[in-house]
Amino acid sequence: MKKSKPLTTGWDLSATKDIPQAWLGYRCVGCSREFPPEGTPTTCPDCGDNLDAVYDLPYLKRHVSRDRVAVQPFRHHWRYAPLLPVSPPPDPVLAVGATPLIAAPRLATALGLSHLWLKDDSRQPSGSLKDRASDLALRHAHITGHHHLIAASTGNAAASLACLGAAAGKQVTILAPATAPRAKQVQILIYGARLIPVKGSYDTAFDLSLALSRRQHLYCRNTGINPVLTEGKKTVALEIGEQLAWRVPDVVAVPVGDGCILGAVYKGFQEARDLGWVDRVPRLLAVQAAGSDAVVSSWEQDHPVEVQARTVADSIAVNRPRDLTKALRAIRASEGRALRVTDADILEAQQLCARTTGLFGEPAAVTALAGCRQARQLGWIGPDDRVVCLFTGTGLKDIPAAEQQLSWPRAVPPDLDTLLRDGP
Ligand SMILES: *Cc1c(COP(=O)(O)O)cnc(C)c1O
Ligand SMILES: [Zn+2]
Numbered sequence: 001m002k003k004s005k006p007l008t009t010g011w012d013l014s015a016t017k018d019i020p021q022a023w024l025g026y027r028c029v030g031c032s033r034e035f036p037p038e039g040t041p042t043t044c045p046d047c048g049d050n051l052d053a054v055y056d057l058p059y060l061k062r063h064v065s066r067d068r069v070a071v072q073p074f075r076h077h078w079r080y081a082p083l084l085p086v087s088p089p090p091d092p093v094l095a096v097g098a099t100p101l102i103a104a105p106r107l108a109t110a111l112g113l114s115h116l117w118l119k120d121d122s123r124q125p126s127g128s129l130k131d132r133a134s135d136l137a138l139r140h141a142h143i144t145g146h147h148h149l150i151a152a153s154t155g156n157a158a159a160s161l162a163c164l165g166a167a168a169g170k171q172v173t174i175l176a177p178a179t180a181p182r183a184k185q186v187q188i189l190i191y192g193a194r195l196i197p198v199k200g201s202y203d204t205a206f207d208l209s210l211a212l213s214r215r216q217h218l219y220c221r222n223t224g225i226n227p228v229l230t231e232g233k234k235t236v237a238l239e240i241g242e243q244l245a246w247r248v249p250d251v252v253a254v255p256v257g258d259g260c261i262l263g264a265v266y267k268g269f270q271e272a273r274d275l276g277w278v279d280r281v282p283r284l285l286a287v288q289a290a291g292s293d294a295v296v297s298s299w300e301q302d303h304p305v306e307v308q309a310r311t312v313a314d315s316i317a318v319n320r321p322r323d324l325t326k327a328l329r330a331i332r333a334s335e336g337r338a339l340r341v342t343d344a345d346i347l348e349a350q351q352l353c354a355r356t357t358g359l360f361g362e363p364a365a366v367t368a369l370a371g372c373r374q375a376r377q378l379g380w381i382g383p384d385d386r387v388v389c390l391f392t393g394t395g396l397k398d399i400p401a402a403e404q405q406l407s408w409p410r411a412v413p414p415d416l417d418t419l420l421r422d423g424p
Contacts, residue, residue, distance in 0.1 A: 020059075020060065020063050020064055020082045021082075021087075022055045022056040022057070022059050022060045022082060022083075023037055023053060023054075023055055023056075023084075023085045024037065024054045024055060024056055025037045025053075025054055026041050026051035026052060026053055026054060026227055027051065027052050027054045028044035028046070028047060028049055028050070028051055028052075029049050029050055029051070029052050029325045029326055029329065030044060030047040030048070030049025030050075030325060031044060031046055031047040031049065033046055033047075034054070035051065037085065039144065040140075040144050040146070040219060040220070040226075041226065041227055041228075042220070042225055042226075043224070043225060049325050050224050050225075050227060050322075050323060050325060050326060051227040052227055052230070052267070052326070053085045053227050053228070053230070053231050055083065055271070057271060057274045057275060060082055060083070060275060061274070061275050061276060064082045064275070066242070066246060066272075066275070066277040069082075069238075069242070070242060074092075074095075075095065075098040076092060076095035076096055076097045076098045077096055077097025077098065077132060077135070077232070077235035077238075077239070078092060078097075079097075079098075080235050080238050083231075083234075083238070083271060084136065084231055084232075084235075085136075085140070085228060085231050086136060086139045086140050086143055086228070087139075087143075088139070089139055089142070089168075092135075093167040093168070094125040094131075094135075094163070094164060094167045095125075096124060096125060096131045096132055096134075096135040096164070097124075097131075097132055097135075097235050097236075097239065098239065099119060099120050099121050099123055099124065099236075099239070100120050100123075101117045101118070101119050101120075101239070101240060101243040101244070101388070102117060102118045102119075102120050102357065102359070102391075103116070103117055104116045104117065104118050104353075104356065104357045106356040106357070107352065107353060107356040107357050107369075108387075110352060110356060111369070111372055111373045111376055112373075112376045112377075112383060113372070113376060113381070113383065113385070113387055114383060114384050115249075115384070115385070115386040115387060116372075116387050116388075116389065117244075117249070117387070117388045117389070118353075118357065118359060118369075118388075118389050118390075118391040119236060119239070119240055119388055119389070119390050119391055120359060120391050121236065121390065121391060121392050121393070122359065122360075122361060122362075122365060122391055122392070122393055122394035122395075123394075124160075125160075125163055125164065125167075126156075126159045126160040126162075126163035126164070126187065127156075127159070127187075127393055127394040127396070127397060128156040128159070128160060128315075128362075128365075128392055128393035128394070128397075129156075129233065129236060129261060129390065129392040129393065130156045130157045130159075130160035130161075130393075131160045131163070131164060132232040132233050132235055132236060133157070133160075133221070133228075133229035133230075133232035133233050133260070134157070134160040134161045134163075134164045134165075134221065134232070135164055135232055136228050136229065136231055136232035137149065137161070137219070137221040137226065137228055137229060137232070138161075138164050138165060138168045138170060140219075140228045141170065141219035142168070142170075144219070146170075146218070146219035147170060147171055148170070148171040148172075148173065148216075148218045148219065149161060149165060149170055149171070149172050149173070149218060149219040149220075149221055150172070150173045150174070150175070150209055150212060150213045150216075150218040150219070150220055150221065150222075151172075151173075151174055151175070151209065151220070151221040151222060152174075152175045152176070152202065152205040152206040152208070152209035152210075152222055153174060153175075153176050153180075153202070153205075154176070154177065154180060154202045154257065154314055154315050154316075154317060154318070155176060155180040155181055155184030155185075155314060155315060155397070156184065156315050156393055156397075157221065157223070158174040158176050158180075158184065158187075158188050158193070158195075159184045159187035159188055159191075159397075161174070161193070161221050162174060162187060162188045162191035162192070162193035163187065163191050165191070165193065166191040166192055166193075171194075172191075172192075172193035172194065173193065173194045173196065173212075173218065174188050174193050174194065174195050174196065175196045175198050175205040175206075175208055175209040175212070176188070176195065176196075176197060176198065176202075176205055177197070177198055177200065177201055177202050177204075177205055178197035178198060178199055178200075179314075180197075180314065181314055181397055181398045181400070181401075183396065183397040183398065183399070184397055184398075185197070187397075201309070201317075201319060202309075202317065202318060202319075203318070203319045203320055206222060206322065209222060210222060210225065222322070223258040223260045223322045223323055224258060224260065224322030224323045225322070229260060229264075230260060230263055230264045230267060230323075230326065231264075232264075233260060233261050233264030233265070233268075234264040234265065234267045234268030234271070235268065236261075236264070236265060236268065236390065237252075237264070237265045237266075237267075237268025237269045237272070238268050238272060240252065240388055241268075241269065241272050241277060241278050244386075244388075246272075246277055246278050247278075248269065248278045248279070248280060248281070248282050249282050249385075249386040249387060249388045250282060250283060250381075250382075250385040250386050250387065251282055251283050251284075251285055251372075251375075251381055251385055251386075251387045251388070252265055252269075252282045252283075252284055252285070252387075252388045252389075252390070253284075253285040253287060253368035253369070253371050253372050253375075253387065253388070253389045253390065254284060254285065254286055254287065254368055254390050255287055255288075255313070255315075255316055255364050255365065255367035255368045255371075255390065255392055256286045256287060256288050256295050256316060256321075256327065256338070257288075257292070257315060257316035257317065257318040257321070257364070258318050258321045258322040258323045258327075259286075259295050259321045259322070259323040259324055259326060259327025259328075259330075260322070260323040260326070260327075261390065261392070262284060262286050262295075262323075262326070262327045262330045262331070263323050263326025263327050263329065263330050264326075265284060265330065265390070266281065266284060266326075266329065266330030266333065266334055267326075267330075269281040269282060269334075270333075281333070281334050282334065282388075283334050283335050283336045283337075284330050284331060284334040284336035285336055285337060285338075285339070285368070285371055285372065285375055285380075285381075286299070286327065286330070286331050286336060286337070286338040286339075286371075287338070287339060287340075287341060287367050287368050287370065287371030287372075288316060288338065288339075288340050288341075288367070289309075289311035289312070289313045289316055289317070289340065289341065289342075289343060289346060289363075289367060290311070290340040290341060290342045290343070291307075291309060291310040291311040291317075291343065292307060292309035292310065292311045292313070292316055292317045292318055292319075293307060293340045294306055294307045294309075294318060294319065294320065294321050294324075295321050295324065295327050295328070295338060296338040296339060296340050298321070298324060298328060299328055299331055299337075299338040300338070304324055306319055306320045307319055311343055311346075311363075312343040312346060312347065312363045312401050312404075313343070313346055313362075313363035313364040313367055314363070314364070314398065314401075315362065315363075315364035315365075315392070315393060316364045316367060337375070337380060339371055339374055339375065339378075341367060341370040341371055341374060343363075345370040345373070345374070346363045346366060346367050346370050347363065347401070347402075347404060347405050348370070348405075349366040349367070349369040349370035349373065350363060350366045350395065350401075350402060350405075351405055352369075353366050353369055353391075354395070359391060360394065360395035360396065360402070361391050361392075361393065361394065361395050362392075362393045362394060362395050362397050362398045362401070363398065363401050364392060364393060365390075365391050365392045365393045365394070365395070366391070368389040368390055368391075368392075369389050369391075372387060372389055
């Protein structure tokens with residue numbers, strides 16, 4: 001692997017050459033084979049597993065302090081540029097990252113907790129945490145000379161790539177299950193991406209998009225295939241650390257589909273620990289819908305399990321998790337655990353969260369909360385543990401799911417006496 005470039009004085013977006021570069025290349029999470037940083041990576045040609053971006057952390061430790069990061073003038077996730085594989089765009093148009101960490105005392109009480117925060121990624125430019133990954137993918141595509149990107153998605157990754165692709169002036173092709181929520185398909189189309197609805201599951205769309213990207217040499221923003229996505233998503237962990245003044249929480253709860261966010265949260269905290277920014281990695285609680293529990297079952301049975309996914313939480317409906325190795329590593333190495341919650345638990349958590357915090361999340365986004373409630377009941381989370389829940393996407397993208405639990409008030413004639421007499 002190549003040597004790190006020498007450090008100059010500081011870094012800011014107007015002088016990206018000043019950012020200390022510590023990225024060395026990739027390492028396979030299955031067989032540990034190493035790969036150079038050039039070109040566009042896919043999966044390991046030897047064992048087929050996924051790659052991890054590797055940094056010269058001892059070098060960074062000597063030259064970049066957490067206090068240095070904190071004084072960066074820009075309020076988006078490129079403030080962590082030394083820990084990213086690509087340099088920031090000179091002019092980030094849509095500021096991705098730097099989402100609020102919201103204290104939720106009344107929700108905490110309802111769940112039997114004393115300290116609970118929600119990391120609100122529903123207010124990213126396209127409305128989900130996926131923007132962190134798309135932002136890096138677009139920059140990487142640009143640097144590697146690609147003008148056209150492709151992704152298979154359950155909806156959010158697609159909406160995200162379409163959104164940020166439009167901002168960056170890139171062409172985007174999306175393959176999504178024809179059953180993806182209407183709002184997410186509308187997002188893809190309104191941003192001007194080419195949408196190919198696939199008659200089949202996310203997994204079918206995934207395989208098809210991979211074949212198409214290889215045939216037409218498109219930049220592939222597919223989970224698992226592209227290790228750069230993990231690097232974008234790990235900024236959520238770095239932000240949580242910084243927002244809690246580098247006092248890591250006891251537990252971080254993560255909704256899990258492919259397992260990419262989970263693996264990324266672990267990698268973010270692990271690198272922060274290796275740099276001496278935090279003293280440990282929090283225990284990670286991986287939460288899946290009971291009808292889409294391949295990661296939970298794989299963790300329980302200690303070998304890869306596939307399922308036929310069926311859940312109201314479309315963003316985490318996955319038959320075959322594409323980032324399984326990283327997901328299982330995250331659970332085990334953090335002394336975490338995985339558990340499943342029912343669709344009824346998820347919809348209940350959606351309503352409870354909205355009513356106690358003012359945050360309306362899509363079903364996948366509140367799945368971590370439903371998991372916290374269960375983990376608290378099981379005693380795995382203690383009453384005084386400091387808990388952060390990832391809140392990964394806005395509820396406005398899936399109105400039909402939320403509607404299931406609402407009863408509609410009757411319209412009244414515009415007359416005060418009638419309203420007071422039989423009004424709602
Ligand atoms: C994609 C997504 C997830 C799950 O992320 P994975 O990396 O697939 O595990 C959770 N919540 C939302 C809103 C998502 O869009
Ligand atoms: Zn390998």
